[in-house]
Amino acid sequence: MTTPPLTLNNDVVMPALGLGVFQTPPDETRAAVAAALETGYRHIDTAAAYGNERQVGEAIAAASIDRSDVFIETKIWISDYGYEQTLHGFDKSARKLGVEQIDLLILHQALPSEFGKTLEAYRALETLLADGRVRAIGVSNFMVEHLTRLLDAATVVPAVNQIEVHPYFQQREVQDFGAEHGILTQAWAPIGGITFYRDSGHTSTLQDPTIGEIAVAHGKTPAQVMLRWHLQQGRSAIPKSVRPQRIAENFDVFDFELTGEELAAIDGLDTGKRGGPEPADITLAAFGRPIPEK
Ligand code: NDP
Numbered sequence: 001m002t003t004p005p006l007t008l009n010n011d012v013v014m015p016a017l018g019l020g021v022f023q024t025p026p027d028e029t030r031a032a033v034a035a036a037l038e039t040g041y042r043h044i045d046t047a048a049a050y051g052n053e054r055q056v057g058e059a060i061a062a063a064s065i066d067r068s069d070v071f072i073e074t075k076i077w078i079s080d081y082g083y084e085q086t087l088h089g090f091d092k093s094a095r096k097l098g099v100e101q102i103d104l105l106i107l108h109q110a111l112p113s114e115f116g117k118t119l120e121a122y123r124a125l126e127t128l129l130a131d132g133r134v135r136a137i138g139v140s141n142f143m144v145e146h147l148t149r150l151l152d153a154a155t156v157v158p159a160v161n162q163i164e165v166h167p168y169f170q171q172r173e174v175q176d177f178g179a180e181h182g183i184l185t186q187a188w189a190p191i192g193g194i195t196f197y198r199d200s201g202h203t204s205t206l207q208d209p210t211i212g213e214i215a216v217a218h219g220k221t222p223a224q225v226m227l228r229w230h231l232q233q234g235r236s237a238i239p240k241s242v243r244p245q246r247i248a249e250n251f252d253v254f255d256f257e258l259t260g261e262e263l264a265a266i267d268g269l270d271t272g273k274r275g276g277p278e279p280a281d282i283t284l285a286a287f288g289r290p291i292p293e294k
Contacts, residue, residue, distance in 0.1 A: 018043030033059035086124035194275025
């Protein structure tokens with residue numbers, strides 16, 4: 001089984017579906033990535049801040065797969081923003097991953113109160129792109145306001161904006177702005193890894209009755225329905241699991257199609273309530289922490 005390719009705005013091809021490894025403990029990362037590669041995944045999303053780039057790199061190196069057949073995405077943490085600091089951030093990530101070139105390097109967050117630093121970090125990504133050290137560059141958790149300010153200053157339009165998108169929080173305004181400017185939306189927490197309080201009951205997208213009904217109609221699971229919803233709407237998605245069975249389940253989504261009505265029903269579940277941190281509140285004081293050299 002192979003994942004459908006998405007062509008980025010600089011013609012680099014990225015597998016639409018990847019494995020995410022946020023909160024995957026370092027000692028479980030190698031096995032999770034190995035299971036994903038065995039299943040057929042060819043795209044892994046990690047980050048300097050996750051503390052498991054080394055194990056991601058080890059699993060890829062240990063698999064009998066050409067390096068060029070695996071798409072490696074990682075993120076520069078805010079503590080490494082600034083032109084020189086971000087160049088050094090790349091060196092740290094590349095060293096830990098054990099690679100010369102990173103396929104997609106993105107800024108993990110905007111720093112709204114120090115946007116100049118964010119722009120300097122992005123300028124370093126542009127240099128890395130021009131030097132061929134990365135194949136594509138992008139951002140994460142950028143809202144319309146941040147994208148607008150970035151586009152005003154940047155010479156390279158980000159290829160990707162990785163943001164929280166799942167049925168309960170869809171960020172259509174950010175998605176639409178990205179689409180208008182050739183910025184692909186990549187969904188983090190694509191199956192609602194973030195749990196919500198909806199109405200009075202404690203629930204998660206995985207227990208949503210609408211998604212459950214659609215899943216039953218297709219003989220699929222709620223996670224598979226949500227991933228299909230992303231793929232059919234043109235988004236990249238990077239579900240996380242440490243369990244081989246779920247890693248396989250999340251990849252078994254290429255043999256069914258949701259109807260327009262089903263897609264619309266899932267669109268209708270948006271609560272407008274964010275599960276993750278508010279991007280406007282990201283500051284070095286609150287979220288900064290050093291990224292180790294090794
Ligand atoms: P997900 O929506 O991928 O959900 C992951 C959670 O769901 C885990 O608890 C996992 O548990 C469980 N799970 C996985 N598959 C299934 C399944 N088929 N059925 C039931 N439960 C399942 O949320 P994440 O927050 O992990 O987001 C995915 C990825 O997005 C991250 O790993 C990371 O790469 C990226 N991310 C980026 C952020 C950013 O700021 N840029 C922020 C957050 C995430 P288990 O492992 O036990 O199976």
